[in-house]
Amino acid sequence: MSEFRVQPIQNFEVDLEVPGDKSMSHRAAMIAGLAEGESLISGFLPSEDCLNTLSAMKSCGVKVAVEEEMEGFGPTRMRIAGKSMKLDAPAAPIDCGNSGTGMRLLAGMLAAQSFESELFGDESLSSRPMGRIIDPLGEMGATIESKGAKPGCAPIRLIPSKMKPIHYELPMASAQVKSAVLLAGLFCEGRTTVVQPATTRDHTERMLEAFGVDVGSEGNTISIKGGQVPQAREFHVPGDISSAAFWLVAAAARPGARLVVRRVGLNPTRTAILDVLERMGATVIRRPLGGMAGEVMGDVEVHGAQLHGTDLERSEIPNLIDEIPVICVAAALAKGVTRIRDARELRVKETDRVATTVANLRAMGGRIEEFEDGMEVEGGHPLKGAEMKSYGDHRIAMAFAIAGLFAEGESRILDTACVNTSYPCFASQLAAVCRESTDPADYCFPIRRQDS
Numbered sequence: 199m200s201e202f203r204v205q206p207i208q209n210f211e212v213d214l215e216v217p218g219d220k221s222m223s224h225r226a227a228m229i230a231g232l233a234e235g236e237s238l239i240s241g242f243l244p245s246e247d248c249l250n251t252l253s254a255m256k257s258c259g260v261k262v263a264v265e266e267e268m269e270g271f272g273p274t275r276m277r278i279a280g281k282s283m284k285l286d287a288p289a290a291p292i293d294c295g296n297s298g299t300g301m302r303l304l305a306g307m308l309a310a311q312s313f314e315s316e317l318f319g320d321e322s323l324s325s326r327p328m329g330r331i332i333d334p335l336g337e338m339g340a341t342i343e344s345k346g347a348k349p350g351c352a353p354i355r356l357i358p359s360k361m362k363p364i365h366y367e368l369p370m371a372s373a374q375v376k377s378a379v380l381l382a383g384l385f386c387e388g389r390t391t392v393v394q395p396a397t398t399r400d401h402t403e404r405m406l407e408a409f410g411v412d413v414g415s416e417g418n419t420i421s422i423k424g425g426q427v428p429q430a431r432e433f434h435v436p437g438d439i440s441s442a443a444f445w446l447v448a449a450a451a452r453p454g455a456r457l458v459v460r461r462v463g464l465n466p467t468r469t470a471i472l473d474v475l476e477r478m479g480a481t482v483i484r485r486p487l488g489g490m491a492g493e494v495m496g497d498v499e500v501h502g503a504q505l506h507g508t509d510l511e512r513s514e515i516p517n518l519i520d521e522i523p524v525i526c527v528a529a530a531l532a533k534g535v536t537r538i539r540d541a542r543e544l545r546v547k548e549t550d551r552v553a554t555t556v557a558n559l560r561a562m563g564g565r566i567e568e569f570e571d572g573m574e575v576e577g578g579h580p581l582k583g584a585e586m587k588s589y590g591d592h593r594i595a596m597a598f599a600i601a602g603l604f605a606e607g608e609s610r611i612l613d614t615a616c617v618n619t620s621y622p623c624f625a626s627q628l629a630a631v632c633r634e635s636t637d638p639a640d641y642c643f644p645i646r647r648q649d650s
């Protein structure tokens with residue numbers, strides 16, 4: 199079983215790029231697969247989650263010609279021949295692996311088809327709530343059966359039904375639920391409207407627009423008229439800011455450290471981590487490189503400092519939800535208290551991330567109090583190296599590898615294969631950080647052209 203062994207480091211002077219954005223890669227595979235014509239997708243994230251979504255689209259008849267791949271992982275650049283909204287029936291149940299995004303967005307797309315399909319996932323995904331998409335899709339007329347051992351959980355069977363548009367007020371701030379309803383709405387006659395209680399990542403809206411679909415967006419109300427066919431195009435996926443977050447914290451919390459992350463996504467619904475680290479005392483310089491296909495990409499430079507605690511704003515939570523485990527690491531290294539509340543969504547991720555973050559931070563000697571909807575970290579207590587479980591959760595594995603860089607003595611994080619769900623090549627970049635390498639070449643991930 200793979201594990202990370204991390205020793206404390208003294209210097210951090212790193213210039214790197216992270217692999218493509220996970221949220222955008224799922225959507226690029228789906229929207230290009232639905233489009234009319236051939237799309238060229240580059241910067242695609244070849245992580246297990248996104249590769250499962252790509253396979254799901256292939257099993258619905260979408261043809262993919264790979265042009266480049268990340269060695270040892272999978273495609274980064276490919277041509278996707280869209281099906282003009284006419285998907286084929288998959289021959290077998292679709293494996294969504296560990297991915298909530300994959301399952302929920304595919305469910306939205308597949309609920310509206312004239313064929314039956316089934317979605318399943320691993321143990322973690324089979325215990326995550328699917329009622330949140332079964333309910334609105336059911337209101338639209340879909341027939342979805344949960345076949346899970348746990349009520350309302352995967353596997354889910356989608357039975358062909360005539361669907362109609364709805365006006366839906368999301369009960370929770372979830373981009374996955376919003377996207378599932380919007381994608382289903384694309385197949386309905388009439389206008390589907392979703393109202394979100396807070397702004398969540400808006401990649402679905404931006405990407406549909408980039409593919410020529412008219413999406414109505416006014417504040418937190420988003421609507422889509424069914425029957426529109428996305429038009430193929432080129433789309434470059436920028437680096438994933440949620441992956442960059444691990445290095446952002448590694449730099450921000452170390453006085454004298456310097457980090458440059460190149461070509462990372464800077465969509466404003468994803469950059470709350472930068473605001474938080476800045477508020478905690480780090481210097482964060484954003485250098486936007488301009489927009490492409492509705493998204494924003496840029497370089498980010500961070501200079502580390504002695505951090506101090508902060509309160510996360512309620513409205514910030516959806517825009518940094520996946521970064522909270524590593525923000526807790528920053529909080530433990532900061533002076534004073536960091537309060538993170540209104541974050542009960544953490545409890546229904548790959549693990550209950552309130553519980554797993556609290557368990558690991560305490561194992562390292564950190565002070566953290568658990569609440570039903572979040573946590574409070576009292577920083578400034580030295581972290582000690584410890585043996586910790588990943589609990590099979592990629593974000594927990596990576597967050598505590600970063601904590602290990604600041605601890606006294608060696609830290610071991612067990613069962614780390616899960617990092618491949620979102621961050622192939624994390625292990626090799628971590629190894630370069632542990633060697634205190636300042637050579638950008640040591641942080642590159644090898645990309646190979648398919649024909650060479």
Ligand SMILES: O=C(O)C1=C[C@@H](OP(=O)(O)O)[C@@H](O)[C@H](O)C1
Binds near residue numbers: 298519
């Ligand atoms: O739409 C997306 O791509 C995602 C939305 C978030 O989940 P929720 O929609 O459950 O908040 C996030 O945690 C997940 O990693 C990716």
Ligand SMILES: C=C(OP(=O)(O)O)C(=O)O
Binds near residue numbers: 299300548620
């Ligand atoms: C919660 C996550 O992903 P998903 O919901 O797609 O499994 C994540 O990547 O942290």
